[in-house]
Amino acid sequence: MTEGWGDGLPLIPPTEGRVRMHLSKSGRFPDEVIAVLLPLRTECTVEKIAINAVMAGAPAESMPLLIAAVEAMAESKFELQSLNATTGSVVPAIIVNGPIRHTLKIPFATGCLGGVAGPAPAIGRALRLLIRNVAGQVIDITSQSTYGTPGRVAGIVFGEWEEKSPWAPLGERLGVKGDAVTAYGAMGTANICDMIGNTADHFLQMIGKSLAYPGANGFLPSSQWSETLVAINPVWAEVIGKAYPNIEDVQQKIFDYAAIPIDFLDPAYREPIDRCGRLQADGRVHLIQKPEEVFVMVAGGMGGLHCAMLHSWGTCLTTTKPVRMPA
Amino acid sequence: MNRGLILDPSAKRIDDISDPGPDLESLAGKVIGFRVDELWRSWDWVSEVWSEMLERDGAIVRFWRARGRTGEVGAEVLRELEAFTKTLDAAVVGLANCGSCTSWTIHDALWAAKNDIPTVAVATDHFEQLAGNLARRGGRSGLRLHVLPYPLDIRQKAEVHDIARDHYRSFLRTLGVRDRLAIQSAA
Numbered sequence: 275m276t277e278g279w280g281d282g283l284p285l286i287p288p289t290e291g292r293v294r295m296h297l298s299k300s301g302r303f304p305d306e307v308i309a310v311l312l313p314l315r316t317e318c319t320v321e322k323i324a325i326n327a328v329m330a331g332a333p334a335e336s337m338p339l340l341i342a343a344v345e346a347m348a349e350s351k352f353e354l355q356s357l358n359a360t361t362g363s364v365v366p367a368i369i370v371n372g373p374i375r376h377t378l379k380i381p382f383a384t385g386c387l388g389g390v391a392g393p394a395p396a397i398g399r400a401l402r403l404l405i406r407n408v409a410g411q412v413i414d415i416t417s418q419s420t421y422g423t424p425g426r427v428a429g430i431v432f433g434e435w436e437e438k439s440p441w442a443p444l445g446e447r448l449g450v451k452g453d454a455v456t457a458y459g460a461m462g463t464a465n466i467c468d469m470i471g472n473t474a475d476h477f478l479q480m481i482g483k484s485l486a487y488p489g490a491n492g493f494l495p496s497s498q499w500s501e502t503l504v505a506i507n508p509v510w511a512e513v514i515g516k517a518y519p520n521i522e523d524v525q526q527k528i529f530d531y532a533a534i535p536i537d538f539l540d541p542a543y544r545e546p547i548d549r550c551g552r553l554q555a556d557g558r559v560h561l562i563q564k565p566e567e568v569f570v571m572v573a574g575g576m577g578g579l580h581c582a583m584l585h586s587w588g589t590c591l592t593t594t595k596p597v598r599m600p601a
Numbered sequence: 602m603n604r605g606l607i608l609d610p611s612a613k614r615i616d617d618i619s620d621p622g623p624d625l626e627s628l629a630g631k632v633i634g635f636r637v638d639e640l641w642r643s644w645d646w647v648s649e650v651w652s653e654m655l656e657r658d659g660a661i662v663r664f665w666r667a668r669g670r671t672g673e674v675g676a677e678v679l680r681e682l683e684a685f686t687k688t689l690d691a692a693v694v695g696l697a698n699c700g701s702c703t704s705w706t707i708h709d710a711l712w713a714a715k716n717d718i719p720t721v722a723v724a725t726d727h728f729e730q731l732a733g734n735l736a737r738r739g740g741r742s743g744l745r746l747h748v749l750p751y752p753l754d755i756r757q758k759a760e761v762h763d764i765a766r767d768h769y770r771s772f773l774r775t776l777g778v779r780d781r782l783a784i785q786s787a788a
Binding site: 287316353417419498 | 605606607608609610611612613614639640668669670671672674675699700701702703704705708727728730731734735738739740
């Protein structure tokens with residue numbers, strides 16, 4: 275703790291023996307450089323990942339997933355440097371696809387975004403310690419996040435309930451079949467509840483309109499992108515999937531509904547939004563710039579009723595990497 | 602009590618350039634480039650005042666506006682930044698006025714500074730420490746920083762213009778201008 279290596283929570287001492295056990299499950303050499311992490315521009319080796327995983331309490335078997343997550347966050351299009359410095363409250367959410375969800379007990383059903391006893395918080399915490407100890411993100415030194423977010427302690431690590439999804443898994447749609455991690459720059463999680471709707475269009479309308487709150491980063495004229503992640507519960511997903519078996523149609527519907535009339539905002543906001551081409555001929559402004567930026571996945575409990583929306587920060591582009599298990 | 606060895610989870614960058622780099626010395630005939638952004642109108646207002654004063658004092662001023670950082674746009678922006686900084690005798694890069702824009706400001710300032718030209722990153726007071734820390738972690742702790750008041754962007758245009766005029770001489774000193782222009786009081 276006195277070395278500044280921790281997050282304030284108790285840490286497991288990374289002894290040589292414990293680190294060696296983690297390394298043995300990685301299938302990699304300890305000095306292999308997985309990525310250069312920003313803002314410190316330091317080399318993140320397999321050994322550094324193992325040390326921080328031990329400290330966080332992440333299981334040794336999660337090493338391949340951790341390595342893939344580091345690779346995803348380090349992609350240049352993910353813009354880790356500014357993500358780590360921003361006044362925003364963004365944190366890389368890690369979405370897991372493939373059989374590894376089961377072997378690592380990554381939650382994708384009831385309570386998947388928090389509360390399930392299992393390794394996901396420790397895996398998320400390992401990634402957060404890596405961002406602190408190797409990438410160098412430290413509040414008031416290299417980060418000016420005005421509020422931060424609870425996800426910056428134990429991360430946001432959850433899976434997709436692929437078996438309940440009427441669509442292909444998110445990872446596969448983003449280019450990686452099977453075991454995959456997707457890094458998404460999330461501004462936390464928020465809830466959508468609907469106890470009245472009973473059709474696909476009801477649910478999609480409620481999701482889209484809920485997404486479009488005026489202070490969302492996606493509306494900022496300076497936001498390069500407006501990616502948006504929606505985790506739909508399996509009950510709603512079944513209804514929506516029957517009406518819209520093509521995921522592109524679901525994306526288009528959410529895109530269409532996630533808009534506000536420009537007159538809803540003070541006139542001072544019109545000119546900057548219009549200047550960057552975001553004001554439509556019908557007088558509306560879309561939260562999302564194109565339907566492909568809507569990421570839909572299935573997760574959550576069979577209790578239904580709720581949907582999780584994870585707005586993006588607006589600069590980083592979502593990246594997906596395969597999880598390579600040791601031979 | 603038993604004692605055991607634990608391994609270091611951190612990584613550190615040890616290379617550093619603490620030298621601020623060359624001074625501009627004088628303004629006459631020098632090409633000075635302003636890197637502006639799409640975020641801060643206050644920085645547009647400061648840079649338009651400074652550019653007028655620089656031209657009045659004999660410099661040639663050019664502008665380049667940074668845009669997105671990722672995807673195809675990001676790649677194009679880097680190519681433009683490279684081409685822009687190659688044409689300059691000095692670079693003025695801003696504005697570090699939030700977390701992410703501080704990281705981009707420092708990134709672009711370090712890019713200009715590697716061409717061995719006088720380079721000033723401009724930050725508002727609240728983000729000075731972040732700017733300095735990111736410059737250090739970018740391997741150049743000596744990067745010149747000029748600090749403007751904070752908050753800046755919620756002030757009216759005339760007030761920001763006044764601030765720009767008040768800061769002009771000290772800005773010249775940060776840039777390394779050593780002639781009478783940098784030491785006489787503001788007009």
